[in-house]
Amino acid sequence: MKAAIFDMDGVIVDTNPHHRLAWRTYFERYGKPLTDDDFIRYVSGKHNDQILRHLFPDRTLSLTESRQLAAEKEGLFRELYQPDIAPVAGLPAFLQLLRNTGVRTAVGTSAPVENLDFVMDALQLRPYFDVLLDESKVSRPKPDPEIYRKAMELLGVEPSESVIFEDSTTGIRAAKAAGAYVIGLATTDTPEALQEVGADEVIRDFTELTPERFQSLFSRPVSV
Structure with a gap:
């Protein structure tokens, strides 16, 4: 991936x-x-x-x-x-690992561009992302997969090459409909609720993505 x-x-x-x-x-x-x-x-x-x-x-x-x-x-x-603005635990180190290993990155949010800009700039995260998509960039909100399909298109990757991180059942449905491997973050809904709608894995935050787990995740064979 x-x-x-x-x-x-x-x-x-x-x-x-x-x-x-x-x-x-x-x-x-x-x-x-x-x-x-x-x-x-x-x-x-x-x-x-x-x-x-x-x-x-x-x-x-x-x-x-x-x-x-x-x-x-x-x-x-x-x-x-x-x-109070702060990144989810472990995110900055995880983004740096993605950047160091050449994994392409995107944000696909249903939030307005003002909120996206606010978060990216307040936390100085903009350099870590290749593509930024907000609600204005799509015509159909989640659970429609449009925003994630558009992100894949702009990144130049196939669904089988993509991992999507989501926290809500609505978002999980959109990510699964886009054909990606989906990791749920249990910040909003319970792990059980995320798994029920199709999350392939569930984590509490990015500190759980150890180097070994990262290697396993992004070295998965690409289906044809």
């Missing part, structure tokens, strides 16, 4: 607690409480358009309104996360 493709939220950075806080604050701003059960049911793993339809069930949001509301929430998220 010659390419490693990463989701961002929950994979590169464990943003989920701060997204939860931002959504709860945002819902309250518009007079609607967001319980933990509601977060799991209506927010976790969902695209902003889907979440906003739940927040405003009686409104038909235009595309412009939807984008403005989503941008407002994401700006709130960045403000809340700025003091």
Whole structure:
């Protein structure tokens, strides 16, 4: 395998607690409480358009309104996360290992470009990636595999040459539909939930990818 493709939220950075806080604050701003059960049911793993339809069930949001509301929430998220931003444990060393061994890399996130730029620049990770894809680069959100297929195309690799790192059941479905070998990160969902939707392996963070495991992972024979 010659390419490693990463989701961002929950994979590169464990943003989920701060997204939860931002959504709860945002819902309250518009007079609607967001319980933990509601977060799991209506927010976790969902695209902003889907979440906003739940927040405003009686409104038909235009595309412009939807984008403005989503941008407002994401700006709130960045403000809340700025003091605490940090990579998932072991990620910088793992990215350096990928770079040293010539493995191509990409990010495929459903987040807006502002969030992607925020994370890449705050953590100085931009030099480690060959391709960066955000929600604006595709027409169909996960679980559709479009973003991962596009990443493979831009990297010049086949699905059998690709490893995708994902943290949500929605993302795992997209990665599997793209035909890649999929490693789930148990930052958002349980290992059991990730395996149930098709994760080939599950790790808690990148410290578990020892040099031996790395060698095994990226020396797998390519199927034809």
